[in-house]
Amino acid sequence: MLKKLLFTLILLNICVVVSAQVPTDYLPADFHKERRAILRSKMPKNAVAVVFSNPTRNRANDVDYVFHQDPNFYYLTGFREPNAVLVLFSENQKDAKGNSYNEILYVPKKDPRFEMWNGKRLGVEGAKKELGFAMAKTSEEFVTDAINFKSFDNVNILKLNDDYRNSERDKGEIYDLVKAFKKQSGYKNEEAKDPNIGYIHKAIANVPDAKLEEVAKELSKSLENYPEYKKDPIIKEYISATDDGLRRELKQKIKIKLQKNSESNIDVKFLSTALAEMREVKTPEELKLLTKAIRISAIGQVEVMKAMKPHMSETEIQGVHEFVYKKYGAEYEGYPSIVGAGNNGCVLHYIENNKTKLGNELVLMDLGAEYRGYTADVTRTIPANGKFSPEQKAIYELVLKAQDAGIKVCKPGNQFWKPGEATKQIINEGLAALGIISSPSAKHSYFPHGTSHHIGLDVHDPGTYGAFKENMVITVEPGIYIPEGSPCDKKWWGIAVRIEDDILITKNGPVNLSAEAPRTVENIEKMMAKKSILNDFLLPNLD
DSSP states (O other), rough: OHHHHHHHHHHHHHHHHHHSSSOOSSSSSHHHHHHHHHHHHHHTTTEEEEEEOOOOEETTTTTOOOOOHHHHHHHHHHHOOOSSSEEEEEEEEEOOOOEEEEEEEEOOOOHHHHHHOOOOOOOHHHHHHHHHHEEEEEHHHHHOOOOOGGGGSSSEOOOOOSSOOOOOSSSSSHHHHHHHHHHHHHHGGGSSSSSSHHHHHHHHHTTOOOGHHHHHHHHHHHHOOOOGGSSSSHHHHHHOSSSSSHHHHHHHHHHHHHHHHHOOEESSHHHHHHHHHTTTTOOOHHHHHHHHHHHHHHHHHHHHHHOOOOOHHHHHHHHHHHHHHHHOOOOOEESEEEEEEEEGGSSSTOOOOSSSOOOOOEEEEEEEEEEETTTTOOEEETTTTTOOHHHHHHHHHHHHHHHHHHHHTTTTSSSHHHHHHHEEEEHHHHHHTSSSSSSSOOOOOOOOOSSSSBSSSSSSSSOOSSSSOOEEEEOOOOEEETTTTOSSSSSGEEEEEOOOOEEEETTOOOOEETTOOOSSHHHHHHHSSSSOOTTOOOOOOOO
């Protein structure tokens, strides 16, 4: 009997040890609790915020994509499963028993059969114990609770999508949760639209009668870059109106419509603005995880520099990067990996990565590991054969000079556009000096993108994009892309260079968190001359 008892205790101990062998360096529950408290302090009186998790997405037939949580939802809760809702109140509420609460997390219920196939669910008790919620309920209860959203002056939501799948497996899927919310809140389709469309509607409603035609023409021009807004029936009708009489009629209709909508208590702007303000400045806990993601990505670049050979494929290079990420325990890539050799590098978001041989081309590698939710964004451009040609070197060093100038101005108080201004000036002057463009002021498309964005839980993290503040982490990523057929000497064709680093804004100046990946021509060539541990990793030929 004693032996049996000892065996049982040993077995239980082994189970505990095995179950504990999972990552323990996620953000603590107190971090998310503090985020909710800060958001609550920003909310107007008598307000409620409703934030939905991501749903599962179907890949094919009965196979779903690997689930990835909505970053805003994760930021506020720490919950990493689908089909959940956070309801946050600006003031304390009372339940039927007189208990006070100011937040509810609705999560999928425990289901042994589901968990046998798909893994453990946290469940209600887990949400309380692990995430620190005093009040948690099942997702199905959100459907039946019938919260009186109409009793609040403000119901704050993020823009809702209309592409949720109804698998009809249970009544707690995002499809059911959003449907229930719409019914409980009196939500109308107008609130689902992009807030920018609402701004345009308001602008049309306030156009002076003498300027009706002039504004219609200006609006038509400005929407050339936003063709999706032209699909809005109001905007479409206003632009296509043939005389001011029709425009006045439409203006009056919009005023009546806006008056009707103003009676709604649903606000789709507050949450996105408040969360952008919060997320753009990182806490020490966030910086620890984000820095690790960045260092993993930089080391991936280093290992690829040592491993790259002309006979390798773009896909193989991608695999080496992502192998390094997995070795460090990174769960995902932060975004689809970009590995573009030669002219493929001129496609800014090239993700096919299907060129079978790199040859002697430059290889642009824009990749980032995601570690515990936080994603890096690091780009290096290197010669597949280990040596830059004179033309490749000239373009590379011009981009590097521009990047150095951009990084230099990343200081608290400087405006977000400062790095872009600095990099564009140097690139324009350099392209003119090389004879690729006629003068520094000549228009061209060789540097067609912005220079900086925030990174964090998203690779393009939200932010106010105003002045730099301490503990922001941004990219500085100038580039030059000269596709085949460009109006310049053919010797430049097919050269694409982007250098991207992740920069921490501090009071003592910018800190390059991805500096472990060599940036200069000399250091890249030295690194590429080193032996790789993958040189002897040979697989059988299957052809």
